Amino acid sequence: MDKVKWLRKFLFDKSVSAEQRKERVRLAYFTWEAMDELTFKMRKKTINHLIGKIKNSKEFSDYKIIDKGLTKGISNRPLCIFKEEWCYEDGNPLIYYALETLYPKILSLLIGIKKYSSELPFEGNWRTHFCSLPIEVISTLCKLYNTLLSSNTWCEVGETSWWWKSEWEVAGFGLSDWDQWIAWQLFHPRYRMNFKAFYLEIIDKGYDLVVDYYLTVLKCLKKATEPFIDQLIKIYKQGGTRNV
């Protein structure tokens, strides 16, 4: 018998007293209500743990971090990680390492490199605007992608990971929101396990081990791409990234 049928039979079982049925249903109701909160707390704690680890890591010690917070529901939680010298006049970074909860309800994460606006330091995504980008920008982006795609991130992460082994994606969508992403990797619990297993993994391994994985990905990304972002910012500040 499937779980739903079994539970319904158990809750509305006429062979037990009416009082017992009432208590069973109320307990199921409270569990239903509480689990929503508990799993939200676990997701929030996972992200908080990760943010704490990023802030404390020596690799990002000279970086600034903007955390926009996690709210219940569908809104994202963007985390911007950047160097002071990557900033535009308004204090916001032109390019930054990004960590976003794409669907906080199930905690899938996007980790990558993102532009703060779709116009700066160059307009749109590099593939659709390829012809209009200055040669210096194209050449730097190509080097960035080459290094990133050949950086063999996944060997460094290790075989114990339960995440799907995938490749870095590079900007290629025409959607305006995706125009801001220069490179990204999507981490989705569905790839390797059901959502329940994600929480069981946290109980079994602890928050520290689970978030260590994301931190490693972020460190690999930084190691592979930092000089190229520095270069893109330099080109922009010298006035050379405007579309031609």
Next chain:
Amino acid sequence: MYEAIIEEFIFGERLSDKEKEARFDIAWDIWKSFDIIKSDLEAEIISSIYKAAKESNEFIDYVVLQDVEQKTIWIYKPEWAIEVKIPILSYAITLTGIKHCSILIGLRKYREELPFTGSLKEKKLPQDIKTSMDELFDSLFRKKQYSYITQLQHDWIAVNEFFLDDLFYGNLAEKGIEEVLEQWISEIVDLKRATERAVDKFIMACIDNTNCSW
């Protein structure tokens, strides 16, 4: 309070990781299964109320409609409709809410723009409509539970809200669906008895003023 108890049950300090996993597993299955059971029960509630209203002698001269998508039951006299199946006002029973649900019972505009857009209280209306509306509200206020006229949703003239909380589902398991729904059937019957004449008058006044500019 219960959240803390359940959190302690699953993640209690004295429990081993294996025990925590096993308890989380059980709570997860209850969570997911109860979600489905709850949705099934909500659908059952609406169809049972519809069936009861349709079979009730009280509404023998009424049109009883069920909008499955909107989870609403409409109950109105044919003469309250300006076109077939479009009444100016109707008694309504609506299931609302996404996670926590409640049942709204009251008097409702079938279409938000009919007989006019906005709330009855805010609108400047012709005198005879205003008088009939005052009579309608008098009849509603005489029933204590209709002491509030919702300002939030302009399509409701008067509404009473019943929460589908733990006690509701507990009662459902204890007494059975028929007995629990009886309360709401008698609620709508009481409302009908208290307001039927006033609604008649209000509708007549509206129809008489159809060509006037409000």
